[in-house]
Amino acid sequence: MKPLPLLLTILVTGLTGILSAAERIPLWPGKAPLGNGAVEDCALELQVFLPPADQANGAAIVLCPGGGYIRHVTDREGYPIADWLTQHGIATIILEYRLPEGRPSVPWLDAQRAIRLTRAHAAGWRIDPHRVGILGFSAGGHVASTAATHFDAGNTASPDPIERQSSRADFAWLIYPVVTMGDKTHGGSKAKLLGPDPSPELVQFYSNETRVTRDTPPAFLAHAVDDKAVPIENSRQFVAAMQANGVAVELLELPSGGHGLNGCQGPLWEQWKAAALVWLAGRKFIPSHLSP
Numbered sequence: 001m002k003p004l005p006l007l008l009t010i011l012v013t014g015l016t017g018i019l020s021a022a023e024r025i026p027l028w029p030g031k032a033p034l035g036n037g038a039v040e041d042c043a044l045e046l047q048v049f050l051p052p053a054d055q056a057n058g059a060a061i062v063l064c065p066g067g068g069y070i071r072h073v074t075d076r077e078g079y080p081i082a083d084w085l086t087q088h089g090i091a092t093i094i095l096e097y098r099l100p101e102g103r104p105s106v107p108w109l110d111a112q113r114a115i116r117l118t119r120a121h122a123a124g125w126r127i128d129p130h131r132v133g134i135l136g137f138s139a140g141g142h143v144a145s146t147a148a149t150h151f152d153a154g155n156t157a158s159p160d161p162i163e164r165q166s167s168r169a170d171f172a173w174l175i176y177p178v179v180t181m182g183d184k185t186h187g188g189s190k191a192k193l194l195g196p197d198p199s200p201e202l203v204q205f206y207s208n209e210t211r212v213t214r215d216t217p218p219a220f221l222a223h224a225v226d227d228k229a230v231p232i233e234n235s236r237q238f239v240a241a242m243q244a245n246g247v248a249v250e251l252l253e254l255p256s257g258g259h260g261l262n263g264c265q266g267p268l269w270e271q272w273k274a275a276a277l278v279w280l281a282g283r284k285f286i287p288s289h290l291s292p
Contacts, residue, residue, distance in 0.1 A: 022047040022094075025121075027113055029160070032098070035105025046114055047094040049082040050125055057089035058128035059286050061173070062114045064095050066138025069107070069192035072096045076264040077137040088277060090286065091127055093118055097143055102195035104206055111147035112167035116154065119165040131285050133171040133217075138230060138259070139189045141177020142208070145238065148172040148219065149211035171285060172219040173276055176227055176259055179234040180207045186230045209234075212241035218248035220279040222272035229259035250279055 024045040032042035050056065063085075065077040072078070074096060082092035097110040115132060122129040136144025151168040158164050178186045181194060181203045194202055204210055219242060223235040235251055242249035252275050254261065257268045281288040 022049050024048070025117070027095075027110060027117065032106070032113075033109055034103055035109060042098070044096070044098060044110065046117065047082075047096075048121075048125065049086050049092045049094070051086040051089045051091065053126060055086075055089045056091065056126040057286050058126065059089070059131045059280070060091040060093065060118050060125070060127045060133070061085060062093045062095055062111065062118060062132070062134045062144075062169070064097060064107075064111060064134065064136035064140030064143040066136070066140040066176075068186065069100055069139045069142075069189045071099075072140075073137070076260075077140065080264070081135070084273060088286065091118075091125055095143075097140075100193045102192070104193050104202065107143045107193075108146040108150060111143050112151065113162070115147065115151075115167050115169055116162050116165035120162050129165075131170055133173065133280075133285070134169040135173040135175070136177055137175045139178050139186070141174045141234075142179065142189060142193070142206075144169075144172055145174055145177055145179050145208040146206065148174075149208045149213075149216055168215075169217050171217050171280070171283060174219060174221045174235065174238070175272060176223050176230055176261065177221065177234055177238075178230050179209055179238045182207050184231045184233040184237070209237040209241045212238070212245050212247065214245045214247060216242065216245065216247050218283060220250050220252075220276050222252040222254060222275065224254045224257040224259070224261060224268070226256050227259045248283070250275075 027044040027046055028042045031039040065072045065074045067073045078094050085092045095114045097107040100106055118132050119129040134144045134147050148169055154164045154166045178189045181190050221235045223232045225232050239249050239251045254268050261269045280286050
C-alpha cells in the first residue's frame with residue numbers, strides 16, 4: 001500500500017479517524033486512451049477508502065468531485081464524503097479524473113475504468129460487484145451521469161482482465177450535477193469539455209438527458225432550486241428522461257443553498273446525505289438499519 005502524502009494524511013485523519021490512510025492504485029497501466037485511438041502517458045491513481053471489515057456491507061461508490069472541469073474540489077466533495085460513506089460501511093473510491101481541455105472522452109473513460117477496477121477488486125475489497133455505484137458533484141456529476149448513460153458490458157476478448165468487466169454502474173448519485181451540454185449547461189464546464197465550437201452531434205452526445213435508456217441505472221439526485229451556476233433544469237431534465245424510460249429515479253429539490261449547498265455544510269447539506277442513504281437502502285443496496 002502506498003501511503004498518502006503527509007499533508008493529505010493530516011487532512012484525512014482529522015475527519016473522524018476512520019480514514020487513517022488510503023490505498024492508492026494506478027487507474028491505467030501507464031498509458032490511457034484519449035477516445036480517438038490514441039493514448040497518452042497517465043500516472044493517475046485511485047484513492048481507495050475501505051470501511052473496517054466488521055462494518056463493510058458490500059456496497060461501493062466511485063466518487064467524482066466537482067470543479068468545473070478545471071480542478072477537483074476533493075477537500076469538500078471528496079475526503080469528507082469518503083469519511084461519511086465508510087462510516088456507513090460503504091467502500092469509497094475517489095477518482096480525480098483527467099481534466100479534459102477539449103478532450104471530452106477522457107473523464108468518462110476514467111470513470112468507466114474506475115468502475116471496472118472496483119469490480120475487479122471486489123473480493124479483496126469486500127465488495128459485492130453488483131452493488132457498485134457512482135457519485136458526482138457539479139462537473140463531477142457530468143462525469144458520473146456520462147458514465148451512467150454511456151457504458152458497456154466489457155470486452156471479453158481483452159487481454160486486460162480489468163477491461164473484461166462491465167462499466168455499468170448499479171446506481172448513480174448526482175448532486176447539483178451538470179447533465180446537459182445544451183442551453184441550461186454550465187458554460188465553463190462545457191467550454192473545458194467540448195472546446196470553443198463543438199458540433200451539434202458532440203453537444204448531444206454529452207447531453208446526458210438525451211442518452212437515457214431503460215438500461216440506465218437507477219439514480220438519486222439533489223439540487224437547490226436557486227442554483228445559478230448549474231440550473232436545476234439539469235436535474236429535472238434528467239429525471240424526466242428517466243421517468244419516460246421507466247427507470248427508478250428520485251430528485252430532492254432543496255429550497256435554497258445555491259451551487260454547492262452553502263459551501264458543502266449545514267442542514268441542507270446533511271439533508272441530501274440522509275435522503276441518499278434512505279434511497280440506497282430502499283433499493284436494497286445497503287441494509288435498511290444503516291440509513292438515518
